[in-house]
Amino acid sequence: MDDVAMIRARELTKHYGKTRAVDGLSFDVLPGRVTGFLGPNGAGKSTTMRMIIGLDRPTSGSITVDERPYGAIRRPLHEVGAVLETRAVHGGRNAYNHLLCLAQSNGIGRRRVAEVLELVGLESVAKRRAGGFSLGMSQRLGLAAALLGDPPVLLCDEPVNGLDPEGIVWIRTLLRSLAAEGRTVFVSSHLMSEMAQTADHVIVVGKGRLIADESVEAIVSRSSLNSVRVRTPAHRRLAELVTTAGGSVRPEHDTLYITGMGAAQIGDLAAHHSIALHELSPQTASLEAAFMELTADSLDFQAELAS
């Protein structure tokens, strides 16, 4: 596994009429880990995914896979597998033939078609028309198509949408094992809680712009929502002391939630003034809360649009 970025966006911009769906986005997606692509609905995730596989053309900037634009790849199914959010199946064609026609275009044989059908658990419905498939079955069929060429790069746009809990665990395990094999796995979602369990690294976007590009732990530890919970009989006195020392306090009955100071500093401060503490515990913000905080601006923007 090397650290060469498999997907690279540089100043990527896409306008639809006057709407700026993606606005100067630059990021790298590295192999060997699951990279989450997060943002509220309408943040430009799907558009970016579509530009990676050449469905939409960037207005300006570039996005490449293994340092080439997608259109220059000779056998794309062997290099990139993509599961898009919207259905990409002719409902009148059965699952086997759907996969077969895609496989044939890249010189992939029938044996591999049977293999991927089995891999996603659709072998028993292979001869049924895809139009009658449930959302979960359609997701599995999309994944089967993405895996046809055994690609080193896998893109999934909102893969857990419409899946039952069992399906969600299944896809999470699959994505993680693909990444563990050294593949590049790039997964979009608007659900931070889901990403917290799947992704190692997250790229957060809002209003088409980059908000964060770092590890899940870094996002959480950086959040201003991290606090220290303190319980003490002398809570009024301690609150004054903390405020004077530069921290901020949110009191709740006899409990204080302190931000801007670490647990050690607070403990020392209390000891110095001989205040007894009944509890002193750091509270870590959930990834979801951290995400809400990060994307608050773009959510406001969406609410304005909606109203």
Add this chain to the structure above:
Amino acid sequence: MTTVLDNAVGTTPAPATTVGFGNVLRSEWTKLRSVRSTYWTALAAALSTLAIGIIVCAQWVHEIDRHREQKDTLDAALTSLNGLYLAQVAVGALGVLVISSEYGTGMIRATLAAVPQRRTLLAAKLVVFSACTFILGEIISFVTFGICQAILHRGASGVSITDGAALRAVFGGGLYVTAIGLLGFGLGALIRHTAGALSALFGLLFATTALADLLPTSWRNTVIEYMPLNAGSQIITTQPSHDSLSPWQGIGVLFLYGIVALAGALALISRRDA
């Protein structure tokens, strides 16, 4: 579960082939043969041509029995192939659907992810569709001609396929259907929406002649000659009228309509978002 994945993913060696035109042709052939609409359309085209040919020819035999002099005015080849005017509706619609259904269902996204070379894709689709339409059209045309001439022979008014003009008309019947299919395909690729492309196709085929009637008489006839149906159908008649294009010019004009639509689609296909 993990062991299954580890075995199935990653250990399958990638076949050492490249996306070539042959692969895309094979893929498009699978697509065409794996949806029911293809078979229904082919059946509709074949049955309508045959049924109308048989009915019209049987009527002629009846007519000739009563009025022998009408025998001289009969275009035996064209009469037997009258049903192609109905078959063209089915084939034109299939031409539209072959491409517009990919956009309508979203299949185009999977297709373009597998074959990002859009012109190669369109070319392969076109080759597969027109080859099938041509073969289908020729089979329908020759079989219908054979059956109908057998009927007309009872009125002693049939022609043989060895007759030069008749052979051109019957072979031309298959060409005519192919040209209509190509026009449907071109419009489908250009417009990408099934309803819109079907409206454009049938508007172009059927409404244009009626609209041309509104033109000033001085140039109305010239315009009408070049309308797709009037131009294309010259290849099927063995008794061309003096104010129409020659059979080969006519079919050439009909093909040209399809080629213009296709050229438009080819020019746009790489620039559009899918």
